[in-house]
Amino acid sequence: MSEIQRLKVVDAFDLDDELRSILKPGEMVRDSQGRRHRLPRYFYEIPTHEAAMDTRLAPHFGLNEFVLVDLKEAPRLQQFPRYIPCAVRALAFYLEQFRSAAGASVHIAVNGAYRSPSHKLSSNATAHMWGTAADIYRIGPTILKTKEAIEKYNAIAEDVSEDITVLSYGHVLGANADDHVHIDLGYITLIPREISEDRMEQPQENRPRFAFEERRRRERRQPVEAGTVDKE
Numbered sequence: 164m165s166e167i168q169r170l171k172v173v174d175a176f177d178l179d180d181e182l183r184s185i186l187k188p189g190e191m192v193r194d195s196q197g198r199r200h201r202l203p204r205y206f207y208e209i210p211t212h213e214a215a216m217d218t219r220l221a222p223h224f225g226l227n228e229f230v231l232v233d234l235k236e237a238p239r240l241q242q243f244p245r246y247i248p249c250a251v252r253a254l255a256f257y258l259e260q261f262r263s264a265a266g267a268s269v270h271i272a273v274n275g276a277y278r279s280p281s282h283k284l285s286s287n288a289t290a291h292m293w294g295t296a297a298d299i300y301r302i303g304p305t306i307l308k309t310k311e312a313i314e315k316y317n318a319i320a321e322d323v324s325e326d327i328t329v330l331s332y333g334h335v336l337g338a339n340a341d342d343h344v345h346i347d348l349g350y351i352t353l354i355p356r357e358i359s360e361d362r363m364e365q366p367q368e369n370r371p372r373f374a375f376e377e378r379r380r381r382e383r384r385q386p387v388e389a390g391t392v393d394k395e
């Protein structure tokens with residue numbers, strides 16, 4: 164874990180407008196059951212491809228494995244510096260336990276770990292948006308596309324910890340998996356110890372929200388037609 168401490172932790176409210184609109188820190192999203200979850204706010208900033216390759220999150224898992232995406236991810240998030248929620252290190256810890264239990268190397272699919280809320284595969288809230296889920300497509304030599312293989316490794320994953328949930332084998336999108344094992348820790352938000360949480364408000368400058376409030380103030384300054392508004 165010493166290596167990750169070299170990565171900078173950022174409060175996504177401090178990133179530029181484009182990144183904030185992609186990462187949506189602190190925004191609420193609904194899961195498939197309609198429950199609301201608050202998106203993560205604290206991210207590791209990965210400065211370069213080399214840093215992604217050189218940083219290990221767990222003995223057998225490099226940071227680069229958690230940021231493999233294709234063109235379905237927002238273009239800005241395919242360029243360095245890249246951002247990944249800090250809770251990814253919890254995922255790496257559990258994947259390491261899973262790897263030991265499975266007794267073979269564990270391979271994360273492209274788009275199989277962190278997916279931003281702006282990723283084309285992101286509609287409902289899934290733990291992938293928190294960096295706390297991984298889609299495993301291969302374990303050792305076994306490609307996970309049969310019922311037998313997926314059920315075998317689902318059972319191993321569930322035995323590792325009560326904290327892990329999986330998707331049962333089947334063909335219903337979002338409820339099942341038929342070509343991977345989905346390891347899911349739920350909506351873990353990790354607040355790094357470097358962070359002081361006394362800053363509740365996001366900065367106001369250059370925010371669409373500020374413009375909105377300006378507009379409302381302007382509206383309030385408009386003369387009001389007599390008889391249409393209650394006394395304040």
Ligand SMILES: [Zn+2]
Pocket residue numbers: 291296297298345346
């Ligand atoms: Zn998944």
